Amino acid sequence: MQPEIRKFLEHVRLERGLSENTAVSYARDLADFSAYLAREERTWADADRTLVLRYLSDLKRRGMKAATIARRMSALRAFFRFLVREGGLTSDPTASIEVAAPEEHLPRVVSEEDVERLIGAVRRPDAMGLRDRAMLETLYATGVRVSELLALSLEDLELAAGYIRVFGKGNKERVVPLGEVAQDALTLYLRYGRPLLARDRNENAVFLNRFGRRMTRQGFWNLLKGYARQAGVAEQVTPHTLRHSFATHLLEGGADLRVVQELLGHADISTTERYTHVTPKRLREVYRNAHPRA
Template identity: 45%
Template sequence: MNYTEPDESAGSLDDGPEDRLVDEATAALLGEFERHLAIERNLSEHTVRAYLLDVTGMLEHAARLGVTEVAAIDLAVLRSWLANLQTRGKARSTMARRASAVRVFTAWLRRTGRTETDAGSLLLSPKRAKSLPSVLRVEEAAAVLDGGHEEPGETTPVGLRDTALLELLYATGIRVGELVGLDVDDVDDERRVVRVMGKGSKERTVPFGLPAARALQLWRTQGRPALATHRSGPALFLGARGGRLDQRVVRDLVHRRVAAVPGAPDMGPHGFRHTAATHLLEGGADLRSVQELLGHASLSTTQIYTHVSTDRLRTAYRQAHPRA
């Protein structure tokens, strides 16, 4: 079961302070489930936390119904839990994500002999509303990238870093976590490719163009040495104090740069990823190649970008054709 990549615009996965109804035995069980997710399934720390929060919410709802043993959780309990989420105004995408996490949990319970049946296998989650991601137009993306260039003689290490990471984000469409996880040796200047460690520790090689190559060269020769300390290690992108760059710094940078472009939709690094994929397809790249570049496990995940391109084409047609 693939877990949906969290939307960075969303808030905390926790719903807020609630009375914790999970007893010590169940907490220990959740600890074993956490190890299964982290070690056997090799999921990221953020994804593991999301699973645990979602499953804990279901267990607390079951406890309120008087069901305190996981072996007694049945389809009726799970449906009641989903219904409760709906009455609390949760979005269909949120309910679908939480149902997915619970299905993984109940399947693990059955596989490890803790339950005789897998109640989650019968649980149908709400269909997600098909929403098209916001993307920048080509000229808007260019404005975001060009807007950060400093005047000659006024170049700062942080400015060189920001230009390089924005160019690389747009050139490759990599995830923000993949970006900050890059090491210096992951960049192959001769072939103009970067080695990326994606979800599930799957490695892929992604090409980048001349603008990104030039920006990376300036950053590594002039910017990075000025920020590097004993804390830097092999990290490609560094924070102001010399450590590996934090994702939050990248998110703040992208939001600020995009906000400075008139008419551009608000977005973070993941929106930049959507933009890169859309522009690749609009430029003639085939879907399978874009799937490989983005590191999508399923082609169906990549196909949303064809809908984005078609929607943009339809809008342009209505605006430009006299008989539209």
């Protein structure tokens, strides 16, 4: 890794407090631009507006989606601003470049019935079955990101009080309430399931894999896909699908947008507003209840 990139990543981790996932994404994007500079026999100091525009055209020729290109440009902006502040460059070559915002898609959502079928597909009576049900119930009950779910440690659980402590993007802490069903599932897992999976008494992760170590995102993803197939859920279900469904179902039930923003850990309420689209089912219900001739 080039020293300029290394210093920048240290900056975003330590001074800006960005998550490790964001830092890794920055590193990948900047490595791609660095490789492009090498092919062009140029350096960071040689980068000007024309070179950056040629790089963006190269991304398009490679068939990259608008969202990926926008993310690459965001990484370049942050990096070049850092170099200018640090005195490594006298001007920012990205300052006057505008990239079209990618088309925004509504989050994929599954129905409450599909969520019930998905969680009901967990029928294993063993420790891993208790763990899987606890993970799915917690994910849907709280709307946390999958990274936040799997990062939970035992000291983050306050089951008697009915909430969990979550550390989200930028290591920002928030408290998220648990429903009774998720509380019960977690209690059963911690009492009868986790002790059978734990091999190291110093391991404090809540959710353990069969080797007694913290469950990975890939491991959870594989489990979720398997249960979705067993449940016959037609929609493609991802961990983020359950997060979207959590938010949408809360709003459809009358929850305040600001409350949902806080629960999801969104810094900007405009991000939460994506969930305010009205489903056809909800539209019909409101119409029947409100119109005098419905």
